Amino acid sequence: MEFIRNLSRFQYQGCIATIGNFDGVHLGHQTVLQQLVNKGKDLQLPTVVIIFEPQPQEFFAPNKVPARLTRLREKLVAMHNSGVERVLCLHFNAKMAAISAEDFIQKILVKSLGVRHLVVGDDFCFGRKRQGNFADLRQAGKQYGFTIESQDTFILGNERVSSTRIRQALVQGNMQGARELLGRPYTLCGRVCYGEQRGRTIGFPTANIFLQRRVSPLNGVFAAKLHGITKKPLTGIANLGTRPTFDGHQLLLEVHLFDFDKTIYGHDVEVEFVHKLREEQRFTSFDALKKQIEIDVQLARAIFNVC
Structure with missing residues (x-):
């Protein structure tokens, strides 16, 4: 898949x-x-997905925006798996936020991209203060020679599938519900790094994975699978949170793998959250933490024996 960050280098x-x-x-x-993709094949024209980094909500309200389901890298992988061939990522800054709807159409869609057909939601808004809408695009299409098509709404369980609905499922620990809405298991990606190795002192060594995010759409303790080390995923338990027992503050994903003792520092891995076991909590002693982890391991092993 081709990833394009500079609008001047767009060649399609x-x-x-x-x-x-x-x-x-x-x-x-x-x-x-x-x-x-289907429209591109019908018209025999190149297709492109246009996204923004940061996302507009993150630019306008960085402290209020909900946690992302996917970081940019994870999003691109999922897009590639969906058949996308080109992604144009526009930098959303003060200049982009100030562009008028008319200039967005003329300078970006028409002059820079030469758009012939556009697929967007009928509630799509764009330009300074979200002044542009679907009707404006339809009128501009008549003027500049491109057509516009409303995207299909995907309904599941009598409700529209949305990122908000998936976040709600994750907060509730409903991993199966999130999986159904995503069309795949919910996962997070990161690199295995050196940690404080406290897990080893209580008999449960962990792979420490820094996620490069301040907030996560889910937290707690999970039965999990680790992808990226062996051909088949490795099973274990994962703790996603700040480790309150150790007075932690940084978001960290720790995975204890069953029946596995190899060194995997530096590996890029993907953690699949299969079932939520409990919320993260503070324990009064390492012994209390160890006893709870033993229970977590038993529960997770039982889950994987059934799966």
Whole structure:
């Protein structure tokens, strides 16, 4: 998949495009991406997905925006798996935030991209203070020679599939519900780094994975699978949080693997959250923590024996 960060290097004049955050790349997003791919084949034109970094909400309200389901790298992997060939990532800064709806159409969609067909939601807004809308794009299409198509809404369980709905499922510890909405298990990616090795002192060594995020859409203790080390995923338990027993503050993902004792520092891995066992909590002693981890291990092993 081609990833383009500089608008001046975009070389596909006369393309078909869609625009959005695509956080999670869930079933609804996948439907849009399939629409895009199919239209590209019908018209025999290159297709491109346009995203922004940071996401507009993160620029305007960085302390209030909900946690991302997927970081940029995870999003790109999910898009690639959905058949996307090109992603144009526009830097969202004060200049981008100030661009008028008219200039966004003229300078970006028409002049820079040469858009021939656009797939967006009928509630899509753009430009300074979100002044542009679907009707404006339709009118501009008549003027500049491109067509516009409303993206399909994906309904599951009588409700629209959305990133917000997935976050709610994760907060509730409903991993199966999140999986159904995403069309795949919920995972987080990161690199295994050196930790304080406290887990070894109580008999439960862990792989420490720094996630490069301040907040996470979920936390707690989970039965989990680790992908990226062996052909088959490794099973274990994962703790995602700040380790209150050790007065921690930094978000950290720790995975204790069953029946595995190899060194894996420096490996890029993907952690799949299978089932939530409990919330993260502070323990009064290491012995109390050790006893709870023993219970967690038993529960997780039982879950994997059934799966």
